[in-house]
Amino acid sequence: MKTVWTAFICLALAICLTPTAALSNDTLVMATTTSTDNTGLLDYLMPNFKKTTGIEVKWTATGTGKALKLGENCDVDILMVHAPPAEKKFVNAGFGTDRREIMYNDFVIIGPASDKTGIKGKSIADALKAIKAGKAAFVSRGDNSGTNKKEISLWKAAGVPVPEKEKWYIQTGQGMLATINIAAERNGYTMTDRGTYIKYEANMNRNPPLKILVQGDTVLLNQYSVIAINKGHCPKAKYDLAKKFTDWITGAEAQQLIKDFKLLGKPLFTPNAK
């Protein structure tokens, strides 16, 4: 009995004494979007940043909507998001500062190769109208993420009210890759950023059931930016570290790294920091 208790107490002590990941001064907490995380871009960039500056970045990947909320609540020090109108509002409200554009990719509409509604090659507005007219299954993120905000703005721009309650409009509330998988299961259309689509292509051994049908429209550009949290709004935000990160990611070294980040030989993001 005694030995068991001794062993148990030793174990308990070992656990208590294990240094828990205390937030040291050299850690930067970032909220970002699922697309930068799921494609593996951050796993690729961050070790380089740490090597150059010694700063460790801890990131949590959510939709842009929640990322902005985490910033507003002072839970993170920096954001990497992709919803320019919402970002500008965020900065104007005094929550963020130093918004810098870092890279872009583009959104594409994907759907089954059979393409029964015949949207292939159409303009984005015509494609959405055709989907509505044909009541073809369209899968939406429905989670207030950057992609979701963009999709809603595209419906509006096409002059179609957002088909919120239509049976053929499926809102998943999940990340981009999960949403693509649901679209594939339902044999439906969806909108995705190209980076996530290439990742999906790689997962499916280059032979995905969903193909790119609409692309190339300038309104489909998907701009990513970083925003430091404003010290005036959140006194504890690590603005100095956030500034270092912003300087690094907009600098020549990181921009080249982003350019070199490829999957299946295709670049996922195009750097465009000014």
Place this chain on the structure above:
Amino acid sequence: MLLSGNAETYSAIWATVLVSSYSIGCSLVMGIPLGFCLGYFNFRGKKPVRTVVDTLMALPTVFIGLLVYAFLTHRGPLGDFGLLFTLPGIAVGQTILALPIVIGLSATAVESMDKKLRLAIMSMGANRFQLFLTSLWEVRHGLLAGAIAAYGRVMTEVGISMMVGGNIKWHTRTITTAIALETNKGQFGMGVALGLVLLTIAFCVNASVSFLRRRY
């Protein structure tokens, strides 16, 4: 995956074991005495308290996650402790999850104890604390069942770990949030493998508990 020594997987396993040990430890330390009192003493309003405890056993993990987030966010009442996105933060939430289970099941165990035993212990001249310890020892199997049920719930939950922990790589990524992430990334095979790891840990815990039970 394990054999190839994937450091990420080990980090997630370690986080899971660490955080579930913290929370189960805290909930046992708080829950067993409370459960004992609830089962042992008769007082006015005992039935309603039992009903409340039993209801809290069904607390949804995402709801706890949201509540704990609301308290721990830097603009929340407990924001200054900086517990958000840390393992102790997750442990707070999981303790809230496990506590009603521990209280409820230990109260049930104590209630089912033979009433004559109490008289027998007291007649041997035991003081109150000795009475408490002896009674606990007599109902140890019931308490163990409660602890195992609570441990299972804590180790397998994903709502609290995701919302309070943020699924941060190397830090707050537990096995369950890693499974959610791998699924989001479309790596279903990896998700299934991690699920098996979780089951293996649960099996080890249960096997060692049943070994102890046979000996004592």
